Amino acid sequence: MRHSILSLCLVAALAAGCSRDAAPPAATASKEAATVTAADQKSTAVVDEFSYAEPSKVRINDLALMLNVDFDKKELGGSATYTLDWTDPKATQLVLDSRDITVEKVVGERADGKWEDLTWKIGDKDKTLGSKFVIESPSRNKRIRVTYHTSPDASGLQWLTPAMTEGKKTPFMFSQSQQIHARSWVPLQDTPQVRFTYTAHVTSPKDTMVLMSADNDPKAARDGDYTFAMPQKIPSYLLAIAAGDLVFQPISGRAGVWAEPAMVKKAAKEFDDTEKMMQTAERLYGPYRWERYDILVLPPSFPYGGMENPRMTFATPTVIVGDKSLVSLVAHELAHSWSGNLVTFSTPKDSWLNEGFTSYVENRIVEDLYGKPAADMEKVISRNELAAEYKEIDPKLQVLAQRPGTVTNPDDSSSSTVYTKGAWFLQFLEERYGRDVFDPFLKGYFDHFAFQSIPTTTFIEYAKANLLDKYPGKVSEAELDEWIYQPGVPANAPKTVSPRFDAVDAARKAWLDAGTLPAKDATAKWSTQEWVHFIDGMPETLKPEPLAALDAAYHFTGTPNGEIAQRWYPLAVRSGYTQANDAIAAFLERIGRRKLIMPTYNELVKTPAGLKLAQDTFAKARPGYHPITTDSVEAAIAKAQQATAKQ
Known part of the structure; x- marks a missing residue:
């Protein structure tokens, strides 16, 4: 499923396939020790806590x-x-x-x-x-x-x-x-x-x-x-x-x-x-x-x-916006034909075996067809989102192989972990062994486990036999364990930089410092990813006047591009830019994709006026929402109503 940050040229599981188009993970989960051990996994690897079925019988x-x-x-x-x-x-x-x-x-x-x-x-x-x-x-x-x-x-x-x-x-x-x-x-x-x-x-x-x-x-x-x-x-x-x-x-x-x-x-x-x-x-x-x-x-x-x-x-x-800027959605879902559909996780707590592998393969397809700069921009965006998420969520949700009972609903896993951290781990292996070794390894993995459902421990055993033991001295078992079973991102994670984003950062800084808008001949060539990075780097709030100037120049309000809208509208709400309210309501009524609309709903419910707009809009939009989306919006509104009632 496509949950990754951009669906690009390049793109918070649920699942429930691809934000993550996932529900945001609960930040209030139990604060017990986050460490998951290989022994924990081995003893429970074949138990699916989200099914009554008894496949061993x-x-x-x-x-x-x-x-x-x-x-x-x-x-x-x-x-x-x-x-x-x-x-x-x-x-x-x-x-x-x-x-x-x-x-x-x-x-x-x-x-x-x-x-x-x-x-x-x-x-x-x-x-x-x-x-x-x-x-x-x-x-x-x-x-x-x-x-x-x-x-x-x-x-x-x-x-x-x-x-x-x-x-x-x-x-x-x-x-x-x-x-x-x-x-x-x-x-x-x-x-x-x-x-x-x-x-x-x-x-x-x-x-x-x-x-x-x-x-x-x-x-x-x-x-x-x-x-x-x-x-x-x-x-x-x-x-x-x-x-x-x-x-x-x-x-x-x-x-x-x-x-x-x-x-x-x-x-x-x-x-x-x-x-x-x-x-x-x-x-x-x-x-x-x-x-x-x-x-x-x-x-x-x-x-x-x-x-x-x-x-x-x-x-x-x-994702159909007329310029192919979001078609890596196809690369992601196609990649699942190998990672997920062909070789499948055996329980939802091992979902990184589907989504992390798929996000890695997706990025390789994007690099091959659209170039390394495009692939690197997508990596940077997804990793920035991961860093932001890890400032808030329980460390127990930051491990690739989850301990049983970590989440009460498999739709509520940390999608940044299973998608982005999972793909990052595979890039780490790729860089340590080189593509001349890692590509055949991954191809062999897909062939060896074709049409099978496996737990994390099976992947580890295969990796030890076909990478660690076969090519000693490149990756230790301790490093493997840290990536899979420990929270956060290891210090040895490979870094990715984007010169195109450096230019965007410079343009944003010039505007924030002096009010100088980026040159039109430069922005005319910007991809969806560059515009996303431009907005993502803005302060938490801006005064309405600067926002109006940006809007007049680039027509963010009313944009047909959902990736831009899901970032612009929350900024507008936080900043009191009420001129965008009509377009916000129209966007929320028209679109049911959770990743695109939940950031705006989550900002609206923080103020009385915004909560009313959210409630009124949801009442109109609800008949066209999927039950999964409806549940997410209802939860956000109910939480805000409870908080208001306590005041």
């Missing part, structure tokens, strides 16, 4: 879905049939994860091919985990089928009215399964430890195109009856579905864009470097193993930058 090998898309009821209804591997000879229960799912019937296939009713029970609902769904299977049925339907409020689905779409004619539905939201639309062993193949037969209104994270046919007829197959085994968080007025535009023989008709050609032009990105990644890290790579451009309510659903990346339209 029985595993889903294949999933067959029969679903109907009902826009009127806002529900998916049908059945899920599981082909099972009973690994424990004493096991007679299939334990699944579910959330707000209504189960109608459960049957099991007998040895004679006939189906029998099975006893089942759904437990009480936990706010984070959902409900434990236990199916009794005394005969250890090879296949079990659950007939069910979802809730209109399923946390992993968003239902949009026609008015909330680009075309304004057809409703839209899409899923977001990461981290643990797949269980809200399919009862599953919702843990990355379990990988399965799947097929699906989906019916929908005939004017609706249905797509899944599977073998979508670009030439498929829009007839309301669709079949899909995913022959490679995937974890549950990569299960995805979407339905709406969608058409296809090819980019290459194996890549293309799906979007609403008014958006598809614009999106295909913005993303036309996709095939080049694929070729670069293959040259560095081995073959692309998923056949096609298509991109689905979702409505603006999508809560993240991107989600790496295999064969079908889900992407926000906020």
